[in-house]
Amino acid sequence: MQNPYLPYPVRIEEIITETEDKNLKTFKLVFLNLDDQEKFTYTPGQFAGLSVAGKGEIPIGIASSPTEKGFLMFTINKVGLVTSHIHAMKAGDIMGVRGPLGNWYPWEVMEGKNVVIIGGGFAFTTLRSSIIYILDPDNRPKFKDIHVIYGARTPGMLLYRDELARWEKRDDIHMHITVDGTDDPDWKYHIGFVPTITDQQAPPGNEETFAIICGPPIMIKFTQPVLDDLGYVHDNIIMSLEMRMKCGIGICGRCNIGKEYVCKDGPVFTLSQLNNMPKEY
Amino acid sequence: MNIININKQDWAKGLERLYDFYRLFGPVKQDKFHNFRELVKGELPDLNLVNTRLSAKSTVYPQSERLLEFTLDENREDHHILKETHKDYSPRAVIGIRPCDAKAFLLVKANFDTPEYKDPYWLQSYDASTFVGYACNAPCSTCFCTTAVCGPFSEQGLDLLLVDAQDHYLLKIITQKGEKLVAASGWRSTADSDTASHEIETLKRAAEEKITARISTDKLKDKKTTELFEAPFWEEVAFACINCGTCTYVCPTCWCFDIQDETLGLSGIRMRNWDSCMFPLFTLHGSGHNPRSTKMQRVRQRFMHKLKYYVDKYGDGIQCVGCGRCIRHCPVNIDIRRVCDLMNNFEA
Numbered sequence: 001m002q003n004p005y006l007p008y009p010v011r012i013e014e015i016i017t018e019t020e021d022k023n024l025k026t027f028k029l030v031f032l033n034l035d036d037q038e039k040f041t042y043t044p045g046q047f048a049g050l051s052v053a054g055k056g057e058i059p060i061g062i063a064s065s066p067t068e069k070g071f072l073m074f075t076i077n078k079v080g081l082v083t084s085h086i087h088a089m090k091a092g093d094i095m096g097v098r099g100p101l102g103n104w105y106p107w108e109v110m111e112g113k114n115v116v117i118i119g120g121g122f123a124f125t126t127l128r129s130s131i132i133y134i135l136d137p138d139n140r141p142k143f144k145d146i147h148v149i150y151g152a153r154t155p156g157m158l159l160y161r162d163e164l165a166r167w168e169k170r171d172d173i174h175m176h177i178t179v180d181g182t183d184d185p186d187w188k189y190h191i192g193f194v195p196t197i198t199d200q201q202a203p204p205g206n207e208e209t210f211a212i213i214c215g216p217p218i219m220i221k222f223t224q225p226v227l228d229d230l231g232y233v234h235d236n237i238i239m240s241l242e243m244r245m246k247c248g249i250g251i252c253g254r255c256n257i258g259k260e261y262v263c264k265d266g267p268v269f270t271l272s273q274l275n276n277m278p279k280e281y
Numbered sequence: 282m283n284i285i286n287i288n289k290q291d292w293a294k295g296l297e298r299l300y301d302f303y304r305l306f307g308p309v310k311q312d313k314f315h316n317f318r319e320l321v322k323g324e325l326p327d328l329n330l331v332n333t334r335l336s337a338k339s340t341v342y343p344q345s346e347r348l349l350e351f352t353l354d355e356n357r358e359d360h361h362i363l364k365e366t367h368k369d370y371s372p373r374a375v376i377g378i379r380p381c382d383a384k385a386f387l388l389v390k391a392n393f394d395t396p397e398y399k400d401p402y403w404l405q406s407y408d409a410s411t412f413v414g415y416a417c418n419a420p421c422s423t424c425f426c427t428t429a430v431c432g433p434f435s436e437q438g439l440d441l442l443l444v445d446a447q448d449h450y451l452l453k454i455i456t457q458k459g460e461k462l463v464a465a466s467g468w469r470s471t472a473d474s475d476t477a478s479h480e481i482e483t484l485k486r487a488a489e490e491k492i493t494a495r496i497s498t499d500k501l502k503d504k505k506t507t508e509l510f511e512a513p514f515w516e517e518v519a520f521a522c523i524n525c526g527t528c529t530y531v532c533p534t535c536w537c538f539d540i541q542d543e544t545l546g547l548s549g550i551r552m553r554n555w556d557s558c559m560f561p562l563f564t565l566h567g568s569g570h571n572p573r574s575t576k577m578q579r580v581r582q583r584f585m586h587k588l589k590y591y592v593d594k595y596g597d598g599i600q601c602v603g604c605g606r607c608i609r610h611c612p613v614n615i616d617i618r619r620v621c622d623l624m625n626n627f628e629a
Contacts, residue, residue, distance in 0.1 A: 004398045005348050005540075005551075009362040032362075053351040053361045054544045057551075058567075079567035094361040217570065243572070244564050246540045249398040253537030254556070254563050256582075257572075258506050259590035264397070278510040278585075281572050 004249050007051040007096025008036035010072070015091055018075060020156030024122050025087055026063065026075045029097060040097070042066055044129040045104035045240060045268050049248050050074060050086065051096030058082045059245040059263065062100065063125035065132035067139070072097060075125045075159060101248040102267050105130060105238055110210050114145040116202050118223060120194045120215030124150055124159050126240060127214055131167065140172060144208070149201060151178040151194040151219075155187060176201040195222040198230075205232030214240045217281075224271070237271035241281055257281050284481070285463055286472035287450040293325055295466035296376070302465045303374040303411070306340045308333050317375070326377045328445070331421050336533030336606065337382040338389070340375045341406040348402065349551040353544065363551060370405040374462055377415040381424075381604040383438035384431045385533030386412075388602065391595045392536050402553075411458045414439035416481075418488055421605065425494040425618055429603030433488040434481070444481050451477050496621045498599050502592050508629035509589055510581070518620055519580035521613035526557035528583065528607035528615070534600045537563070558582045584620050 014028040031037040042048075042062055051057040058080075064073035078087045089095070105126075115134065119127040127150070134143055148167070152158045158177065168175045178190035178197045190197050194215065203209060211232055213220055220239065227237055243255035243262040250264030258277045260266060269277075287295065299305060300322045307326025308315040314334040315327060350366040352359065386407065393403035417424075417433035426432050436442055440459035444451040451472060454460050529535040539556040542549055556563055559580075564573045573579050591600035601617065608616050 002399070003365060003401050005401075006365065007363050051363060053363055053551075054353055054542050054549045056542050057540065077567075083567070096363050242566065244566050246538070250395065251392060251398065251400055251536075252540070252553075252556070253392075253558070253586075256586070256590065258510070258585075259594040276507065278507055280510075280578065280582075 005098070005247070007049065007057070007098040008040065009033070010095055010097050012089060012091050012093045012095065013071060015089075018159050019122075020154070023078045024075055024159065025078075026073060026159075027086065029072045029074070029095070030070065031097075032094070037070070040072070040100060042100035043104035043107065044133045045126050046100040046102050047126070047248075047267065048072070048074070048097050048099030048101055050076075050082070051098060052082055052085050052089075053096070055085045056082045057096075057098070057246075059101065059248055061123075061126040061129075061240075063128050065129045065136070067133055067136040075122065075128075077122045098248065102263055103265070105212055105240075105268055107133075111142045113143065114147075114203060114209040115143055116147040116149065116209065116211045118149045118194060118198055118202075118211060118213045118215070120151050120219040121153070121157070122159065123214040123216065123240075127212065128160055128163070130212065131173070135167070135170075135173060145174065145203065146172070147174045147176065147202060149176045149178070149194060149198050151180070151192075151197065153180045155179050155182050155184055174201075193222070194219050195226045198223055199226045202227070202230055205230045205236070207233060207236070210236045210238060212238045212240075234271040234275060239269055239271065239274065240267045241269065242267065243281070283454040283460070284472045284474060284477040285452040285454065285468050286470045286477065287452055287468050288470070289449060291468060292450060295468045296325060297323070298467050299374060299462065299465055303372050303462070304369070305374050305376060306337075307376040317378075328377050328415060331419065332379050332381075332417075332604065332606070334606075334610075335531055336385065336604065337375060337378045338385065338533050338536075340373070340378075341386065341410060342389075342403055342536070345552055345554045346402060347550045347552050348540070351549050351551070352547055353549060354547040366550065368402070368405070370409045372411065373406075373409050374411045374413060376413045377443070378412050378439075379417060379604070380414050380433060380435035380437070380439065380442070381426050381429075381431050381602040382533045383412050383414050384435055384602045385438075385604075387438045388534050388591075388597075388600055389536050391597065411440045411462045412438060413452075413459075413462065414442045416442055416444045416484070416488070418445055418484055420488060420492050421609075423494065423605030423608040424492050424603060425496055425605060426603035427489055427492045428495045428497070429601050430598050431602045432485075433492065434485040444484060446480055446484065451481055453481065494605075494618060496603070496618050497625045498588070498592075498621065500625045501588055501599065502596075504589065504624070504627065505629065506585075506589060506593065509624060509627060510585065512624070512627050512629075514623050514627075515577050515581045518584070518615065518623070519577040522559075522576055522580050522615060523613060524559045524561075524576050524579060525612060526559040527610050527612065529557040529559055530555065531606040531610050533602060533604055533606075534587070558586070580615075584617070584624065587617075588621055588624055
C-alpha cells in the first residue's frame with residue numbers, strides 16, 4: 001500500500017533571501033532519488049508538505065513551475081517552529097517533501113481566455129509558478145491577455161525582484177507592480193493598495209476573463225468588490241485559501257470549510273463555490 | 282446462517298485457544314469503568330458491562346500511534362530521512378465490541394479509505410481485525426441507536442454477534458472472518474437454527490423496546506448548509522460548553538488527529554494523536570488568524586460535521602451511531618439528540 005504520509009527525501013541546493021526584513025527565504029530543493037522526482041508531477045496552484053525530521057511538517061505553496069525541471073522551489077515566511085528551523089538550515093541539508101497536494105488553478109478552463117493574476121505580500125509564490133508556466137513558449141499561445149497586479153508593503157518586500165524586472169520588459173505580459181508606500185524617489189511603478197490598483201489597471205470583466213487572487217484575507221476582502229464592479233463573473237474569480245493543515249490529504253479533519261477540505265478539495269476555489277460554503281475561513 | 286451454542290463454561294476455553302491465532306482486545310475494568318485494551322494471554326474480556334467509557338475505536342486507531350521513524354545521527358547515511366516503521370498487523374480479534382462501536386468503524390472508514398488516498402495505518406489495522414460483537418440486552422437511557430440506523434443487535438460491521446441468553450451464549454456467524462475465528466476457538470456446538478434465531482429475535486425485540494430516546498434525521502440532507510450554519514440557535518447550544526473535548530474523545534465516530542514529531546537523543550518518530558475540534562489550537566494559523574476562534578464556532582463545527590457535512594459528503598446518513606457517550610459524559614449536559622432535532626426542524 002502506497003503510504004501517503006511518507007515524504008520524499010530532498011537536499012537543499014540553494015537558499016535565497018528574498019526580502020529586506022529577511023523573513024522570506026526561497027529554498028531550491030533537489031530530490032535525492034530520481035524516481036521520486038519523476039513521481040512528483042504537479043500543476044501551478046498546488047502545494048506540498050515540507051518536513052524537517054524532529055521538528056514537523058508544514059504546508060507550503062509550490063513556487064517553481066513544472067516547466068522548470070530538476071528542482072522544486074518554495075518561498076517560506078518565518079512564522080513558527082518549523083519555518084524558523086528551516087530558515088536556520090543551510091545548503092546541503094536534508095529534508096522531506098510530500099505531495100504534490102491539493103488542486104490547482106483551472107488551466108484547461110482558462111485556455112483561450114484573458115488571465116488577471118492578483119497577488120499581495122508573500123502569497124505570490126504559486127502565482128510565480130503560474131506566471132513562469134504561462135510564459136513558457138509551449139503555453140503562452142494558449143492564453144490571451146495576461147495581467148499581473150502584485151503588491152507588497154515596500155519595494156524591498158517584493159518577492160522575485162529580478163524576475164519581476166524581466167517580466168516588466170516583455171510585451172506579452174502586462175505587469176502592474178505596486179507598493180503600499182516608499183521613500184525611494186526613483187520608484188517607477190505604482191503606489192497604492194492592491195484593490196485600488198486593480199480598480200485602475202485590471203481589464204473589465206466578462207466571460208472571457210479570469211482573475212486569480214492570492215493574498216492576505218484583508219486584500220481579498222477589498223479586492224472582491226472591485227472585481228464585482230468591473231463585471232467579473234463569480235465563476236471566473238479563482239481564489240487560493242490557506243488553513244492550518246496536518247495530513248494534507250483530507251483525512252485529519254481540521255481544514256474544512258463546510259464539507260470541503262481545503263487541503264484536498266482546495267486550496268483553489270471559485271468565488272461561486274465559496275458563495276455556497278459557510279463563511280468560516 | 283450458522284449459530285453456535287456456547288456453554289458459558291466453554292467460553293474461556295475457546296478464548297484461550299484464540300490466543301494462538303490472534304492478538305485479543307477486549308473490555309477490561311480499570312478503576313471504576315471499562316475500556317478496551319489488548320489482553321494478555323490468559324486474560325478474559327470483562328463482559329459484565331453496559332458499555333466502555335471510551336469507544337472501541339482505539340483497537341484500530343490508537344490514541345497515539347507511530348507513523349514514521351528517523352535518525353538525527355549525522356554519522357548515519359540516512360540521517361534526517363523519514364522512513365516506514367515496523368507495525369504489527371497480525372490478526373487481531375476485538376471481543377465484546379458493542380454493535381454501535383462496530384457500525385462506527387463503517388462510518389469512519391469513509392474518511393480513511395477514499396478513492397484518492399488510503400490511510401495505510403487505519404486500513405491495515407481494520408483489515409487485520411475480526412469483530413466479535415456483544416449484543417446489548419440492557420441498553421441505557423442515553424442510547425438512541427435504533428434511530429441512528431444502528432441498534433442493540435445490529436450486525437453492521439461485525440463478523441460475529443455474541444448474544445447473552447442467560448445460561449448460555451449464542452454466537453451468530455456473520456462473515457467468513459467470523460467463521461474462521463469460530464474454527465480457531467473450538468466452539469463446535471451448532472445450535473438448532475430455528476430455536477436459536479427465535480431466541481435471538483425475542484431478546485432483540487426486548488432490547489429495542491427499552492430504547493425510548495429517538496432522533497429524527499430525515500430533513501437534514503435537504504437543508505441548505507449555509508442556512509443551518511447561520512441558524513440562530515448555535516449561541517444557545519454552545520452557551521454552557523467549556524470546550525473540554527470529552528465528547529470528541531469518547532465518540533466512536535470522531536476521527537480527527539494531529540501529527541507531531543518526537544525525539545529522544547538522536548532517534549525520533551513522527552506520530553499521530555487524537556485531536557479535537559473543540560480546541561482553538563486545532564485550526565490556529567501560524568499568522569495568529571483562527572477561522573474557529575470562538576467556542577460557538579467550534580461547537581457548531583462538531584454538530585454540523587456529524588449531522589450535515591458528513592450527510593452531504595457521503596450520502597450515507599449521519600456520522601453518529603447513537604451510543605450516547607457524549608450525552609452521558611458531557612459535564613454541562615449538552616445533548617446531541619436535542620441539537621439534532623433543532624437542526625432537523627430548522628426553517629430559515
